[in-house]
Amino acid sequence: MADYLPKFKPGQAVTFSASAAVTGGREVVVTGDRTVGPAGDDELAIGTAGFDAAIGEDVTVFLRGNGVHPLIAAGAIAAGDRVITAIAGKVATIGAGTKPIGIALTTAADLDVVDVLYI
Numbered sequence: 001m002a003d004y005l006p007k008f009k010p011g012q013a014v015t016f017s018a019s020a021a022v023t024g025g026r027e028v029v030v031t032g033d034r035t036v037g038p039a040g041d042d043e044l045a046i047g048t049a050g051f052d053a054a055i056g057e058d059v060t061v062f063l064r065g066n067g068v069h070p071l072i073a074a075g076a077i078a079a080g081d082r083v084i085t086a087i088a089g090k091v092a093t094i095g096a097g098t099k100p101i102g103i104a105l106t107t108a109a110d111l112d113v114v115d116v117l118y119i
Helices: none
Strands: 013-018 027-032 035-038 047-049 058-063 068-072 082-085 091-093 102-104 113-118
Touching: 027 047, 091 102
Parallel strands: 013 035
Antiparallel strands: 013 058, 027 035, 047 058, 068 113, 082 091, 082 102, 102 113
């Protein structure tokens, strides 16, 4: 997914520098002063990368808050499941995780797009 926009309600967009390559439409975490990288398992994501960015490039991040976002599922997700970040900035069901970032509004299989309401 090269370019990304929130599905229903655009969130606040902030520019960061990529400390590692990020993929548009995937969750990112703060990695340093005004830098972000891909979210890993059960990390507290700050938002979704607006587009692909290489190390050192600027990237727009749509911050968590209100809004429904089409994200990539890591495994099966059912509508109504609470989701957490997963490897490579994807999202997964909360399972044993402790840092939910949203609620799935649709059902998805592995690598499908799932609509997530940020919480």
